[in-house]
Amino acid sequence: MAELQGRALPVTAVSAPRLRCEASTAQEIAAEAVAVASSPQEPSFATLRRVFDGADVVINAAGLATPGDGESPELTGANALLPAMVVLAARAAGVRRVVHLSSASVQGHTASIDESPTRAPFSAYSRSKARGEEVLEILAGDTVGGAVVTVRATSVQGPTRPTTRSLVRIAASPLASVASPGTAQTPVSSINALAWFVVETGLHGTAVPALVLQPWEGLNVTEVLSAAGGRNPLRLPAWLCRSILAAGYGISKLAGERLQGPLRRVELMWFGQAQSPGWAERAGLVPEPALRDVLRQARGDED
Structure with missing residues (x-):
């Protein structure tokens, strides 16, 4: 909204309906959306x-950004059924x-995120977002000219976002660390850059691919933690980091994926993730x- 208003473009905010969806596959969700629309x-x-x-x-910037949640009709409704209804x-x-x-x-x-249709979700949240992409592929299969564009946002940070405040607290603490040598590319990005890119994608005058990735902002894992915490992070042996993560994901699997979100944030802090x-x-x-x-x-806000 701020990006559009800053360009003096007419924009209207729309409150998304709160939807529940019991379906578990993209085909079922697409069929439910078509039935509702009919x-x-x-x-709604x-x-x-x-x-x-x-x-x-x-x-469509609506949805449930809750990486730590488990499977629920509300999560599927917000992240998979709602996009279909919007389209x-x-x-x-x-x-x-x-x-x-x-x-x-x-x-x-x-190892490297990209714009391919390849998906490997690892949690309830990422599965709900993956189903959302799949549903739009089903519904938009007969359209041309970039009529439906999915933007894959990366690890988006904003001054008031809870995930960003958590990152700042960790970065300023003795827990701030990276896997040696600490130069790995990171998908951590800013809400400012995402808003600009989304608006440019919407306004683009020619065809846009059906699936595009938010561009990289150029920082590595050490630079992100230094900017967030005001101090250089500790460098840990990569083998130790991998061992800790392997044990953590094993425990999380036994606990019904309850630790997937926090573990993934630690993994990104240590190893980052490249993007093509x-x-x-x-x-x-x-x-x-x-x-x-x-x-x-x-x-500064935290201080």
């Missing part, structure tokens, strides 16, 4: 269809393009890096 008495779809009327671009309502309203915000977590522990250049780089749509400033601002 019912003239369904208030009718409301979306009405408020989308006359819009050029619809950006169907936008299509009925004649909207030119829908931009849906997904998460790079759908690719799990892969994609459409943004080819199209020249790489935002100005803002991550250092965002982390320093969050650190």
Whole structure:
């Protein structure tokens, strides 16, 4: 909203309906969305269809950003059924393009995240986001010209986000550490850069691929922790970090994946994750890096 308003572009905020979905596969979720959209008495779809009327671009930034949660109808409803409802309502309203915000977590522990349809979710949250992507692929299979675009957001930080405040506290503590040599690329990014990129994607005048990745902001794991904590992190032997993570994921599996979210954050802190250049780089749509400033601002707010 702030990015659009800063460009003096007309923008309307829409409160997303709270949906529940018991379905477990993308095919079932897509079928449920189509059934709901076909019912003239369904208030949530009718409301979306009405408020989308006359819009050029619809950006779906709604969902449940709760990496630590377990499987639930609410999580599936917010992250998989809602995107489908948005796309169907936008299509009925004649909207030119829908931009849906997904998460790079759908690719799990892969060495390098990219714009491929390959997915390896590792938690309830990442599975719900992966299903959201799959549902849109089913519904958008017959569209052309970038009518439905999924943006895979990376590890997005903002001064007021709880995950960022947690990162700042850890970075300023003796727990701040990286796996040696501490130069691994990290997908940690800023809300500023994401907002800019999403708006550019929505406004782009020519066709956009169906799946695009938020560009890298250029920092490695040591630089992120230094900016967030104001101190250099400890360097730990890589073998020790891998051993701790392997044990942790084993315990988490036995505990019903309850530790997946925290363990993944530790893994990213230590080892980061590379990302392959994609459409943004080819199209020249790489935002100005803002991550250092965002982390320093969050650190100042904590102080």
